[in-house]
Amino acid sequence: MAALRRDDNRVIIHFDYDCFYASVLEAENPALKSLPLAVQQKQIIVTCNYEARRRGLRKLQLIKEAKQICPDVVIILGEDLTKFRDVSKSLYCFLKSFLWTQKAERLGFDEVFLDVTEMIDYNMSLLNRHDLAHSFFCLDKRDPAIGFQFDATSYCGLTYPETIGSPLPRNTAVDGQHNLVQRLILGSHLAHYMRSRLDNEHGYTATVGISTSKLLAKLVGNVNKPNNQTTLVPPYSNSEGMSNVNRFIDDHEIGKIPGIGFKSARKIRTYILHREATFEPYTERNVDDQVKVREVRLTPTMGPPKLLDILGGHGASRDIGFQIWNLLNGVDNSEVLEARIVPTQISIEDSYKGLEQFEDVKKQLNLLAASLIKRVRTDLLDEQDHDTKGNDTPRWTALPRTLRLSTRRRSPKNADGSRDYSYANGRTSRSGPVPKFMFSLAESAEAVAEKLVDDSLVSMFRKLHPDKSFGELSLINVAVTNMVETAGDDKQSSGRDIGKMFKQQGSSIASAVVETNRLDDQVYQDSTSRNAANVTVTTQIDNTEWEESDEEDVPSAQLCDVCGSHIPVFAFGAHALYHAVPD
Numbered sequence: 252m253a254a255l256r257r258d259d260n261r262v263i264i265h266f267d268y269d270c271f272y273a274s275v276l277e278a279e280n281p282a283l284k285s286l287p288l289a290v291q292q293k294q295i296i297v298t299c300n301y302e303a304r305r306r307g308l309r310k311l312q313l314i315k316e317a318k319q320i321c322p323d324v325v326i327i328l329g330e331d332l333t334k335f336r337d338v339s340k341s342l343y344c345f346l347k348s349f350l351w352t353q354k355a356e357r358l359g360f361d362e363v364f365l366d367v368t369e370m371i372d373y374n375m376s377l378l379n380r381h382d383l384a385h386s387f388f389c390l391d392k393r394d395p396a397i398g399f400q401f402d403a404t405s406y407c408g409l410t411y412p413e414t415i416g417s418p419l420p421r422n423t424a425v426d427g428q429h430n431l432v433q434r435l436i437l438g439s440h441l442a443h444y445m446r447s448r449l450d451n452e453h454g455y456t457a458t459v460g461i462s463t464s465k466l467l468a469k470l471v472g473n474v475n476k477p478n479n480q481t482t483l484v485p486p487y488s489n490s491e492g493m494s495n496v497n498r499f500i501d502d503h504e505i506g507k508i509p510g511i512g513f514k515s516a517r518k519i520r521t522y523i524l525h526r527e528a529t530f531e532p533y534t535e536r537n538v539d540d541q542v543k544v545r546e547v548r549l550t551p552t553m554g555p556p557k558l559l560d561i562l563g564g565h566g567a568s569r570d571i572g573f574q575i576w577n578l579l580n581g582v583d584n585s586e587v588l589e590a591r592i593v594p595t596q597i598s599i600e601d602s603y604k605g606l607e608q609f610e611d612v613k614k615q616l617n618l619l620a621a622s623l624i625k626r627v628r629t630d631l632l633d634e635q636d637h638d639t640k641g642n643d644t645p646r647w648t649a650l651p652r653t654l655r656l657s658t659r660r661r662s663p664k665n666a667d668g669s670r671d672y673s674y675a676n677g678r679t680s681r682s683g684p685v686p687k688f689m690f691s692l693a694e695s696a697e698a699v700a701e702k703l704v705d706d707s708l709v710s711m712f713r714k715l716h717p718d719k720s721f722g723e724l725s726l727i728n729v730a731v732t733n734m735v736e737t738a739g740d741d742k743q744s745s746g747r748d749i750g751k752m753f754k755q756q757g758s759s760i761a762s763a764v765v766e767t768n769r770l771d772d773q774v775y776q777d778s779t780s781r782n783a784a785n786v787t788v789t790t791q792i793d794n795t796e797w798e799e800s801d802e803e804d805v806p807s808a809q810l811c812d813v814c815g816s817h818i819p820v821f822a823f824g825a826h827a828l829y830h831a832v833p834d
């Protein structure tokens with residue numbers, strides 16, 4: 252069997268903000284904190300605060316059901332994601348500011364992985380082994396006075412499994428396993444310090460995990476929710492009895508392991524149970540079909556080749572057996588990706604029951620273009636530069652070069668009035684250069700949008716749909732892609748010069764291209780629906796992401812069989828309910 256090698260030299264901290272959307276609303280209106288609060292999208296609660304959870308409410312519950320259980324629940328619409336996105340961005344920048352490297356990776360809106368190895372290494376070298384109880388954690392190498400005091404003999408916060416007393420040996424020899432213990436102790440104090448600052452300075456609490464990989468840090472954080480932290484304590488290897496890593500991972504249902512996609516989990520369950528399994532990890536439906544990691548790991552003959560047999564096939568990576576076997580054994584050597592606040596593309600879309608008139612399409616194009624321009628301004632203008640350096644004009648951190656318009660036609664009605672939904676999956680797109688005026692800050696987003704529609708989007712639409720009667724459109728998506736990051740602080744650099752950038756662009760985008768049946772490969776999307784208008788709004792932003800699923804599944808997103816949209820894995824439950832709920 253292939254050797255499993257875990258890199259335990261890193262210290263990784265995973266942050267997951269508590270009831271994120273609800274916390275954003277509470278920060279806006281603190282009076283909500285003591286009330287049961289639920290955030291609504293369509294007819295579903297996408298999250299609720301912990302007061303509401305104490306009263307029996309839960310994520311992905313139907314509004315109707317929630318009102319029955321807790322009649323005094325305060326329900327707030329959370330369909331406009333702007334404020335959630337903005338808070339997410341500023342909390343991420345705050346957490347990243349502690350780091351000495353750029354290794355801070357955002358997952359969705361409310362999770363962040365931090366690789367703090369370098370800070371831990373440095374502070375390990377500062378420890379006075381004879382007086383660990385009075386240690387000082389240095390947060391800035393250039394200024395030894397910046398930091399905090401801590402007791403390096405014990406973990407801060409909770410641990411898995413529980414530890415009583417100091418986990419360090421009485422003698423001062425700190426090597427091997429004890430070296431790992433000491434490093435994780437330091438990690439736990441750093442995590443606690445960051446959590447306190449996050450709470451005191453921004454008013455947000457988080458659930459935090461500390462370990463040596465993204466997988467273990469994320470999973471162990473979940474052990475104590477909310478507003479808490481958990482460190483996965485050594486032994487991490489089986490040389491000294493059973494490793495806590497195996498003990499910990501073994502107890503998870505396989506669908507709960509990040510990196511094991513929805514489809515892979517289903518295939519493994521079916522293999523283990525010898526029958527079709529229908530367990531749904533998010534809603535915990537059909538619990539009899541649950542399969543724990545232990546069961547899979549200890550199945551005779553189980554290993555990478557067997558997993559390849561079970562999971563391999565069309566579209567699957569040839570490494571899938573190894574990848575999944577590693578995860579089942581708690582091995583994840585994937586790097587925390589370096590901070591990239593600039594998205595690779597920004598796109599805004601709405602879905603419709605059926606747009607048939609050009610005038611209606613134009614109206615929608617104006618709305619979408621205005622949202623897109625606002626989004627582009629929020630995401631790509633460097634506010635910090637603007638605020639702190641007193642510059643007259645904020646700096647563009649990146650400029651998109653390509654504008655893309657995509658539409659999807661609704662399937663025609665069959666004789667019996669039904670529709671063939673598979674028809675609707677194909678999107679048709681047209682791309683062209685982004686006009687320079689899109690970056691003008693002298694006019695309102697709406698005014699720039701109008702120009703964009705008249706100058707570019709209408710002609711792109713006409714080329715996509717040359718016939719006057721274009722059928723019924725079920726979706727329009729407007730996006731900017733092909734992002735070029737502007738150069739750093741050097742004001743003379745060509746990156747700052749929009750004029751120059753556009754000259755360069757001319758040569759690379761010779762003409763517009765038509766793409767048919769192109770499925771967007773966004774890594775992350777947030778999805779919500781506008782109840783009143785019965786219209787689904789999807790905003791898609793690429794960002795630094797840890798893929799939630801294996802190769803064979805769509806990374807982080809799943810294709811909805813009913814409407815053909817890509818839905819992020821975490822939102823799939825809500826999306827399925829969206830179709831289930833009558834309008």
Ligand code: TTP
Nearest residue numbers: 268269270271272273297298310361821822825
């Ligand atoms: P979660 O991390 O699942 O939940 P949470 O942060 O609200 O609660 P917890 O304390 O358990 O971590 O999701 C993050 C946010 O994403 C959540 O606040 C609302 C949003 N969301 C959706 O938009 N759709 C969904 O289906 C789910 C589950 C969440």
Ligand code: MG
Nearest residue numbers: 267268270361
């Ligand atoms: Mg959360």
